[in-house]
Amino acid sequence: MSMRRLLSVTASLARVVPAARTVSSRLSPAVRCLPLAARPSAVQTAIGRFGSAAPLSTSAAAAAARTEPPPPPASDSEGKKAIELDLSAVHSKRRVQRKRAVVKNDTETRQQPSAEEDMEVVAYSTAEEYNLESLMEGLREQNLYHPSAMSEDVHDVLHVAARYTLGAEPREIYLFREGTVVFWNVPELERRSVLEFIRQFQEGSYDQETVEEESDSMPYSYTEVFNKTRLVNGRILLNMEGSTDLEKYAFSNAMALSVKLGIWESALERYIDSIRFVTDELKKGGRISMKKEEVLKKNGELFGLRHLINLSSDCLDTPDFYWDKDNLESLYQKTCNHLNIAKRTRVMNEKLNHCVELADMLTTNLADQHHVRLEWMIIALIMVEVGFEVIHFLERYT
Structure with a gap:
């Protein structure tokens, strides 16, 4: 049973x-x-x-x-x-493993506010130089922005803020004499309007497409942790207490240098493309079809770019403004490191050295061609002289 x-x-x-x-x-x-x-x-x-x-x-x-x-x-x-x-x-059935959730500790959560609170800082380099004095007068006549006081040892920069606010956070603009502008919490439509307005006060304007391509932006917000302004994972965290104008200036200074370096990188790429045919002709064993004036112009462009990067900018050193301001210097250096300014400058100098070698080769080639031309001219003169002597000899003995 x-x-x-x-x-x-x-x-x-x-x-x-x-x-x-x-x-x-x-x-x-x-x-x-x-x-x-x-x-x-x-x-x-x-x-x-x-x-x-x-x-x-x-x-x-x-x-x-x-x-x-x-x-x-x-x-x-x-x-x-x-x-x-x-x-x-x-x-015997195998258990499906679940993806482990990443849990952040309280300190990391407090240090990094949510993305919904983030605002944006955007930098452009539009020209070789701004006429800040005329630009100041133009902004006063427009009556949409008022200048903000800066430290006495801050030079060649104009800091303005919008008169009409759209929220608790002000809209601020830093304009640097070397042709760069940095917007803090400024909407895109207003940014384009300002860029169009300052076009009349700039010298040596860049191509608009290049300006847009080489622009840079970073998110920023405010924090109460440690009561200190800092840069965390490419994100600017500003102190909520007291004025942050100098901290914003330090970040803006580094971003302005980065976008200016981007413009020079674009110019160097165009220069390399313009002389690419030289190496192609050398590989074919042909004659380099460049005139002396063209070679001199290329050399001028090359050394002018090299001068801007190594002598007329702060790509290789820290500005004197941060000499006795350790906190601001730390913010400036961290931002530069985040934007890879030192590495990009080193790479550009390596490319420039290669272009200089190629330019020297072109100059030497032109000099050799000139020497060969002179030698043939001397040979032709000697042959003419020999011809006259032969004629005189024949006239004398015939």
Whole structure:
């Protein structure tokens, strides 16, 4: 009687467990034709051979446990082994690993405000130089921005703020004499309007497409942690207490230098493209088709760019303004490091050295061509002189 009950439990599990269905489909007709008393061993063998091939979900096992009566006591060893083999298929299913959530500690959360609070600082380099005095008068006549007082040792920069505010955060602009402008919390439409307005006060304007491509931006917000302005992962965190004009100036100074360096990088790339044909002609073994005036012009462009980068800018050193201001110097240096100004300057100088070598080769080639021309002229004069002497000789002795 107990054996028949065990078979009924096994048959019920076969309807629920996919492995038991596979077992039932793979049983040979000879086994199915066995008498009822001889079937448990055949079922046990089939389950032991194929039962682990199809795992059973935990929900199906729970449903089967609720609908069927509990198994009888372990009176029959063969029936117990069959049930244990079936349960082993349940536990053999591999657990799906969940992606671990990254939990930040409270300090990191306080140091970095949410992205919804971020504002934007954007820098452009539009010209070689701004006439700040005329620009100041123009802004006063426009009456949309008022100048803000800066430290006495800050030179060649104009700091203005919008008269009409759109929120708690003011809209500020830093204009540097070397032709760069930095906007703090200024919308794009207003930025374009200001750029169009200052066009009349700039000298040596750059191409508008290049200006847009070489612009730079960084997010910024305010923080109460440590009550200190700093740069964290490319994000400016300003102190909420006191004036932040000098801190903003330090960040603006570094960003202005970065966009100006970007303009020079673009100019160097155009210069390299303009002399690319020289190396192509040298590889073909042909004659370099450049006139002396063109070579001199290329040399002038090259040395002018080299002068701007190494002598007329602060790419190689720190401005004197930060000499006795350690906090501002730290902000300036960190921003420069974030923008890779030192590395970019080093790469540009390497490219410039290569271009200088190529320019020297062009100059030497032109000089050689001139020398060859002079030699042929001297040879021609000697041949003329020899011709006259031959004529005189013939006239004398004939």
